Amino acid sequence: MFNLISLKNGIDNVEGFYSDGISAGFKKNNEPDVAFIRSNKECDITAVFTTNKFQAAPIKHYKKYPKNFKTNFILMNSKNANAITGQRGIDDIDFIFKNLKGIRLLNPIMSSTGVIGYPLDKEKIITAANKFDYNSKNSKNCSNAIMTTDKFSKELCFRVEFDNGDFFHIAGICKGAGMINPAMATMLCFLVTDANIPKIDMDEILKESVENSFNKISVDGDTSTNDTVFLLASKTKKCYDKTAFKEALKFITKNLSLLILKDGEGSNKVVAFEVNGAISEKEAEISAKALSNSLLVKTALFGEDPNWGRIASTIGASGVTCSEEELEIYYDKVLIFSKKHPVLDKETEQKAMKVMKKESFKITCNLNMGNFSYRAYGCDLSYEYVKINADYRT
C-alpha cells in the first residue's frame, strides 16, 4: 500500500535536484527564457522524442551520447526551437556547453522550444546562463522559462509514501499549448525522481506513461520537431517500488497532459472522447482520435452546439467498422442518439447543451461492434486559436 501526496513547488522537493530560470532577453519584460535542471548525482535518463522526421538539433545532440549514458544537467531555452538548423544547430549546443562556467557538466543535454529554422543566439544564452546560481531550488522560474504561448506554467510533484514510512518523490514540469497531437504531443516535459529506480524500469514505465497521457491529447493535430519527455532519476533515496512508481508516473503524466490541454491555444474546454465497442483496440484509437482532431467537432464544442451528427459523421469518416443501427452517442450521461431508442426531443437537446457549457465533459460513442475501448482528449477551436497562430512570429 502507498499514498500519493501532492506537494507544492514541484522539482524543488526532489532530493538532489536544482533548477532555476533567467532572462536572456528573448522574451519581453525580463521574463525568464533560459533555464536549467541539474542533479548533484549522476542521473540515469530516459527519453521519448517526437515522431517528426525533422528532429530538432537538441534531440540529435542527445542521440550522439552512448546508450545508457548518465547526465547531471539539462539546459532549456524558449523562443527558438533550434530545429532544421543542420550541423550548425548541433555545434551551437556544444559551443554553449563549452562556455558555461561554475558547473561541472556530465553529458549535458539541451532542450529548446520556439520558432523553427533560425540559429540560436549562443552568446545571449551563455551570458544569461553564467549568471545562474546552480544551487538554486526555484523550479517555478524554470517552468516559466520554457513557456511559449502557454498561459500558465505547469508543474506537479508527488510524494509516494509507503506504510512503513519510506517515501520517494516524482516531480514534473512541462510546456505546450499548441501543435499538440496524439502522435507525441508538441511539448517539453521534464520528470525527475529521487526513487532508487533501475534504468530498465525507467525505460519501460516512461514509454507506457507517455502512451497513456501525452499521446492521447490533441489541440490541433500537429506534431512538432522538438517534442520531448525526459525522466531523470538521481536515486538519492533507497526507496523504490515498481507498482507504486508506475502508478505515480502515470498519474503525474496524465495530469500534466490535461494541463496542456486546458491551456490549449484559445481553448475553453477539455473534452474526453471515449469510443467503446470497437472491433479492435486500433479501431477504437483511430475513431477516438478522429473525434479529438476534427475541426467540425472542435468548432461545435466552441459553439456549445450538441451537433451529434458531426460526431457520427466523424466516426464514419474515420473508416472504422460501425453501423448506424448500432451506434449510441452520449454527452456525459445524456443519451442523444440511438437508433434503437430514438431520443430526438427538445428536452434531451437542452440537457446536452447544459453538459456542453461545462469546462470539461465526456462524449461517449458506443459502436456496439466489439469489445475494445479508447479514450482520447481534445479541446474546442476558437477564434483565439486562429489569432494566436496567424500572428505567432510577429
Place this chain on the structure above:
Amino acid sequence: MFNLISLKNGIDNVEGFYSDGISAGFKKNNEPDVAFIRSNKECDITAVFTTNKFQAAPIKHYKKYPKNFKTNFILMNSKNANAITGQRGIDDIDFIFKNLKGIRLLNPIMSSTGVIGYPLDKEKIITAANKFDYNSKNSKNCSNAIMTTDKFSKELCFRVEFDNGDFFHIAGICKGAGMINPAMATMLCFLVTDANIPKIDMDEILKESVENSFNKISVDGDTSTNDTVFLLASKTKKCYDKTAFKEALKFITKNLSLLILKDGEGSNKVVAFEVNGAISEKEAEISAKALSNSLLVKTALFGEDPNWGRIASTIGASGVTCSEEELEIYYDKVLIFSKKHPVLDKETEQKAMKVMKKESFKITCNLNMGNFSYRAYGCDLSYEYVKINADYRT
C-alpha cells in the same frame, strides 16, 4: 484536335437536359432549396460516393437500383442531409417519388445536403416539387438551391468542338464550402453531357477525374456522409471522342473543385501545395495533403506569414522519407529554404510575404529523395471558419 469553349448558363446548354430550383420554405427569403435535373432521354449514370461509413439515405437509395440502370431524374434538397436516418430515410425518398405529379420517372435519384440526423420534411418537398415546370431550363436556380454555407453558386459548361464541326457539351454544377477533405470532398456535383459516350468510359473517366480534382482539395479535413459526384449522359449527340471527353471532364471537375476551395468556409486564399522528389507517389500525396490539412499551415496562410518552419515541420510530421539537408521550399518562385543554398535574409522574406498576399499561389517542397510528385489544394483558416461552424445549426 478539339477546342474547349466556355459557355454561360451551365446545364441549360446541354441537349435534352432540364433543371430548376424552387423554395420549399427551408431557407429564408424564399430562396430555392429544392431542385431537379431531368433528361428527356433515358440516361446512363455513373457516380462516386463518400468514403464515410455512414452513407446518407439518398446514397443507400441509389445503391438499391440494379447495376447499369438508367435514369431520367434527380431531385435535390438542401438544409437536411437525410443522413443517419435509417430505413425511414430511404422510405421517405420512395414516398416523395410516389407523390410527384406531372412527370414520368425512371429510376429517380435523390441527393441531399444539410444537417445530419433529422427526418426529411417530405410534405414540404412534395408540395414544392409539384409546382415545378419540368420543361424549365434554369440551372442557375438549381445550383442556387443546393447551396448551404456556399457564398456563390458554382456552374460551368463547355462545348467540346472538333475541327470537322462536330461538338458535344459537358456541364456541371456543384456545391460545397466546408467539410471538404481529400478523401472525397463533402460536396455534391452533378455533371451532364449530351456526348455519345459509352457507359464503360463514363465509369473510368469520372473516377479518374474525381481523383484529380475533388479528391485533391481540402478545406477542413472532414468527410461528410453525403458526398456525391454524378455524371449523366443523354447521348443526344452522335459526337464522342474519348481523349477529348477525358480532357474536358478533367478540366471541368478541376475547375469546379477550385471554385469550392475559393468558397471554402471563411477562406480568403486558394493555395496549391506541390511536393516533388518523393520516393513514391503515395508519399508525395501523403505529404502534400498533410500540408493542405495542417491547422498551423492554414493559420499561417491567414496571417500571411511566410513561416516556412511550419511547412518543413508538417512535411516531417507526415512521416515521409525526407532529410533537412535536401529539402527546398518555395513560395511561388521565391526560394525561402534550402540547406545547400541558405536564403535566410530579410529581402527573401519580404518577397515571400508579397507572394502570400495573393489570392492564389503555390508552395513547393522539393524533397529531392526520389522522382514522384503530387499537388494538393488548400485554403487558409480564418476566424470566419470558426464562426460559421460554431453557429451552423442556429
